[in-house]
Amino acid sequence: MIRRIVAYLFAVVAGCGIGIGSALGMAGLLPGASQLAFGDVDVGGWRSNFAIGSKTADPYTRARVARHGLLALAKSEAVYFTRATDNTGEPLREACSYRLSGGAMPAQWWSVTLYDAASMLPDNADNAPSVDASRSGAGAWEAVIAPTRPTDAAHWISSRNAGTFDLTLRLYVPQPTLLARPDAALTPPRIERLACEGGA
Amino acid sequence: MRRWLGPALLLTACAAAAHAATLHFAPDAIMGRAMDALAARGVVLHRFTAPERVTPQTQSVVRSSPDLFYALCRYDLADSGAWLTLQMAQWPDYQSLSFFDARTNNFATIRGSGKLVAVRLLSPRSAAEPGAIVSPTASGVILIRRLAPDAERFAAAAMASSGDHCQLERDGAASS
Numbered sequence: 001m002i003r004r005i006v007a008y009l010f011a012v013v014a015g016c017g018i019g020i021g022s023a024l025g026m027a028g029l030l031p032g033a034s035q036l037a038f039g040d041v042d043v044g045g046w047r048s049n050f051a052i053g054s055k056t057a058d059p060y061t062r063a064r065v066a067r068h069g070l071l072a073l074a075k076s077e078a079v080y081f082t083r084a085t086d087n088t089g090e091p092l093r094e095a096c097s098y099r100l101s102g103g104a105m106p107a108q109w110w111s112v113t114l115y116d117a118a119s120m121l122p123d124n125a126d127n128a129p130s131v132d133a134s135r136s137g138a139g140a141w142e143a144v145i146a147p148t149r150p151t152d153a154a155h156w157i158s159s160r161n162a163g164t165f166d167l168t169l170r171l172y173v174p175q176p177t178l179l180a181r182p183d184a185a186l187t188p189p190r191i192e193r194l195a196c197e198g199g200a
Numbered sequence: 201m202r203r204w205l206g207p208a209l210l211l212t213a214c215a216a217a218a219h220a221a222t223l224h225f226a227p228d229a230i231m232g233r234a235m236d237a238l239a240a241r242g243v244v245l246h247r248f249t250a251p252e253r254v255t256p257q258t259q260s261v262v263r264s265s266p267d268l269f270y271a272l273c274r275y276d277l278a279d280s281g282a283w284l285t286l287q288m289a290q291w292p293d294y295q296s297l298s299f300f301d302a303r304t305n306n307f308a309t310i311r312g313s314g315k316l317v318a319v320r321l322l323s324p325r326s327a328a329e330p331g332a333i334v335s336p337t338a339s340g341v342i343l344i345r346r347l348a349p350d351a352e353r354f355a356a357a358a359m360a361s362s363g364d365h366c367q368l369e370r371d372g373a374a375s376s
């Protein structure tokens with residue numbers, strides 16, 4: 001009899017543990033989880049989830065956005081693309097420098113911002129966390145991502161104290177074509193690795 | 201073997217229930233923690249508060265944009281008969297007034313580039329009215345975003361914010 005009671009108690013405890021753990025894991029709520037493991041849109045390696053901010057988002061997306069993109073706007077107002085690798089597929093990291101380049105975007109205003117693994121701006125006082133449409137001007141633009149200010153770049157995004165990081169592309173007031181056919185409407189920024197410490 | 205059938209079924213049922221409950225309550229819990237963090241940083245109830253420019257040293261919400269001016273108003277319409285009157289002052293560039301309920305849903309957004317916006321926020325289950333939005337939950341947060349990508353524009357946006365209003369009202373009388 002006691003063995004049966006113990007078996008049922010174990011089933012309750014283990015079942016709750018499995019259920020909570022699997023939910024936290026699948027929703028990206030465990031410490032260190034990347035917000036990049038989800039997304040229903042992929043344009044050239046930049047991933048987005050157009051259900052952000054919407055009541056129609058599935059429970060996993062809602063939980064993940066609450067953790068990694070709280071107070072994000074619905075897609076009719078803004079869409080958010082994120083990328084954590086360079087154009088060769090290698091993770092973005094502070095030890096390397098990169099050239100970020102792009103052109104006009106299908107939106108009223110855009111920006112690219114660097115966030116660390118905790119989804120926060122990296123802890124530095126460089127005042128260079130992003131580049132945006134108002135500073136880069138119309139047409140083609142370039143910025144260098146590096147831990148120290150480059151001498152010959154028009155725009156700089158500082159990766160100092162970022163560790164392994166990602167970039168978020170914000171597109172405010174997106175054109176309808178971007179929402180309908182993102183792969184056709186958006187030419188996302190390129191991320192070209194320039195050099196790494198120690199030549200790695 | 202059959203004696204393990206009961207515990208195995210119970211384990212499966214508990215796992216499914218705990219999985220669903222975790223997903224259901226996670227956004228509320230995360231939003232609640234975020235509201236507490238905002239309150240700790242001085243974002244009061246029923247008034248727009250403009251935190252400092254987003255920097256590594258001042259950020260309090262994940263993935264905040266350093267290129268935007270934010271003003272936040274937490275609200276609680278649990279008292280029946282209460283509503284909020286809101287005003288977003290004029291700003292020449294992009295600006296928006298967005299509403300988030302206690303489950304993190306962005307249930308309404310009003311774009312207001314170059315113009316003043318005035319609207320009321322009603323408590324859940326209120327009848328729809330012209331010029332008013334009904335909140336799905338009693339509490340939440342309202343957020344003004346203004347495009348302000350440098351210190352000069354941010355200072356101008358902060359100045360414009362003196363015309364922003366978020367005020368609780370009850371039966372025609374303003375409440376604090």
